[in-house]
Amino acid sequence: MDAVDRQIIAALRVNGRATYADLGRQVGLSASAVHERVGKLESTGVITGYHAVVEPTAVGLGVTALVGIVPTDTGDNEEIAEALAELPEVESCYAVAGDEAFVVKVRVPTVDELERTLGRLRRIDGVARTRTTVVLSTRFEGRPNNAEVAPG
Amino acid sequence: MDAVDRQIIAALRVNGRATYADLGRQVGLSASAVHERVGKLESTGVITGYHAVVEPTAVGLGVTALVGIVPTDTGDNEEIAEALAELPEVESCYAVAGDEAFVVKVRVPTVDELERTLGRLRRIDGVARTRTTVVLSTRFEGRPNNAEVAPG
DNA sequence: ATCTGCCGGTCGACAGCGTCCACGGCGCCA
DNA sequence: TGGCGCCGTGGACGCTGTCGACCGGCAGAT
Known part of the structure; x- marks a missing residue:
């Protein structure tokens, strides 16, 4: 390259x-x-x-949240990741260092739906609890760091 | 629509x-x-x-972190957001509810560079401190929730 | 009822593009 | 030196992007 x-x-x-x-x-x-x-x-x-990048609210996804996933002592990260990938509302999934095994970004139509998603997340085998950070607004997202890729 | x-x-x-x-x-x-x-x-x-979506490591961005931005009592969120947007390594920026005013995702080439970025974040006027979550791996990212958009 | 305007569609013309392949130049290695 | 691999150009040909003419359906006004 x-x-x-x-x-x-x-x-x-x-x-x-x-x-x-x-x-x-x-x-x-x-x-x-x-x-x-x-x-x-x-x-x-x-x-x-x-x-294509789509304005989430324009397609009815008005609620965004970042959710930390805290595993049980015996939870298997690979299995948790696979279960996370099965949920369409989980747009991004990062395996992280710290108490939480994963941070996921979810986008759903309503706060009610967010509550349901959180329930689904907590019901995943190996998930002890979740820690939710509600996103008030997405200032920007997915902006490429082209300064490092093609400087100048 | x-x-x-x-x-x-x-x-x-x-x-x-x-x-x-x-x-x-x-x-x-x-x-x-x-x-x-x-x-x-x-x-x-x-x-x-x-x-285009590019494998970050392939373009030399081997380190990803999620950084919570905790503002000072007198910090102005608009000004902080503008300063965050000036940093090319900040790929995403979410205004969030809670202690932190923002969570940002940064991608940089090395851990050294991450340290420098954290310094830059902390030097933004109105930023009291940062809370860093190092991403070990990106399982998936930016996956569209098409189940809600075009069910079928 | 009819008429009009708007909206969203098809179709066709034409420049440009995507795809593929033949060929040539260059650098490297034996 | 020759051979090979890599990377490029250029051309052929089918496809696409763009634009404009035209049409039909629908809603609103008369």
């Missing part, structure tokens, strides 16, 4: 629908060469996908 | 580079009609953008 790959990555993180021709013009290669490079970045797992 | 819009949104959240023709075949409209709808979803801010 060289500086040109990094430029391509940075550009696609900003605009995931950029055409190969656009990218080529940006990095000084032909569209075919860019296509080849992007294909390689995808097949090697550097680029894992392209996604 | 109707059920077809929701289908389009769901499909674009899965594959942000889907062609209008692909989407049209999925929802039973012509490419032009889909293009028109997508344009409207973009211009009304429902779809805020399209982004």
Whole structure:
């Protein structure tokens, strides 16, 4: 992976629908060469996908929370992670150091639904309790740190 | 916004580079009609953008942390949020209920760099202290809750 | 009832793009 | 030196993006 790959990555993180021709013009290669490079970045797992980002409230997901997951003494983290992945409202899942084994971000339509989700989380085998931080607003999210990837 | 819009949104959240023709075949409209709808979803801010998702470690961002920001008694949340937004390593920023005013997710290359970032966070006017949760691994992230958006 | 305007659709033209492949240049190694 | 792998260009061809003309359905006004 060289500086040109990094430029391509940075550009696609900003605009995931950029055409190969656009990218080529940006990095000084032909569209075919860019296509080849992007294909390689995808097949090697550097680029894992392209996604539209949607304003959550516009699609009815008006409640966001960060939930710490505290395991039981005998809980198995792999199994807990698998169970967390089964819940569609769990958008992100981080294994963390500390009392909590995981912090998850959930998005649901209402506070009632959040309560139900918390119940579901607590019913996972190996989960002792949860610690909920209600998000009042999402100031920004998923912003790529392109300063490190393609400096300049 | 109707059920077809929701289908389009769901499909674009899965594959942000889907062609209008692909989407049209999925929802039973012509490419032009889909293009028109997508344009409207973009211009009304429902779809805020399209982004490549990149494996952080592949681009040198091997350290992730969730950092709670505890404000001083006189700290101004708007000013803190603006300062947080100035730091490229801060990928996400949530205003939260509780002791902390914000929780931010930071991604940096090394633990040394994390320490520097924490210093920068603590030096923001209005920030009393930070509480860091080191992420050991990102199990998954930014997964769209399409079950709510386009059930089916 | 009819008429009008709006909305959302199809269709087609045309420039541009995506995909694939042939080919060439360059660097490295035996 | 020659051979190989890598990475690039360029071209062919089907597909797509963009735009505009046109149409039909629906709601509201007369």
